[in-house]
Amino acid sequence: MPSERPPQKDAYGLILEAIDHGTYKPGDRLVESELADRFGVSRTPIREALQRLETQGMLVRDGRSLIVASLDHNALAELYIVRAELEGLAARLAARHATAEEVKVLGQMVQDDRARVSDPAALSRSNRRFHRQIHLASHNRFLIQQLDLVHRSMALLATTSLAAEGRGEAALAEHQAIVDALAAGDEAGAGEALRRHISAAFEQRLRLDAAQD
Known part of the structure; x- marks a missing residue:
């Protein structure tokens, strides 16, 4: 009988929760590789999550990097x-x-x-x-x-x-x-x-x- 796979972590939810809890604050830079290591998730779902958060206005571009947005x-x-x-x-x-x-x-x-x-x-x-x-x-x-x-x-x-x-x-x-x-x-x-x-x-x-x- 094959063993059950552990549930896949939701990269989007993990990053959003970290922002919500203040782990990442407005102005903080989010690095794909660091996020993958922190959450134990491969870089592909991290990349997709970052793109989604950018589309929603939670992250903004600073040159080639993404930072947590702030509200004026x-x-x-x-x-x-x-x-x-x-x-x-x-x-x-x-x-x-x-x-x-x-x-x-x-x-x-x-x-x-x-x-x-x-x-x-x-x-x-x-x-x-x-x-x-x-x-x-x-x-x-x-x-x-x-x-x-x-x-x-x-x-x-x-x-x-x-x-x-x-x-x-x-x-x-x-x-x-x-x-x-x-x-x-x-x-x-x-x-x-x-x-x-x-x-x-x-x-x-x-x-x-x-x-x-």
């Missing part, structure tokens, strides 16, 4: 505008379609995150899971696909706004307001609560960027 002020504003609208729609649909179990899970996520307030990196990862859970609770596959694209671009932000003093606690209060609206089946309230949450995150990010100039 205008691109950042455009991204947050789209994110606020799409996330608001997801929350409205979730208020209409989410099961009681899905809402309960979201509520538990907020409670669990209270132990992560002093760890911005952990809170940022959990924040992504919370938003992803709302996307899934919308029960709209096409909206979920578009939100995946938006959140992929969020990986190009080198820092998290949750690192700002007091932002973690405020974000959790905003998450709780979203969950409360979902539990009440309040579509308009859920959408507005999520848009306010995104707006507050954008404002905090602008403050962080301004402080670095």
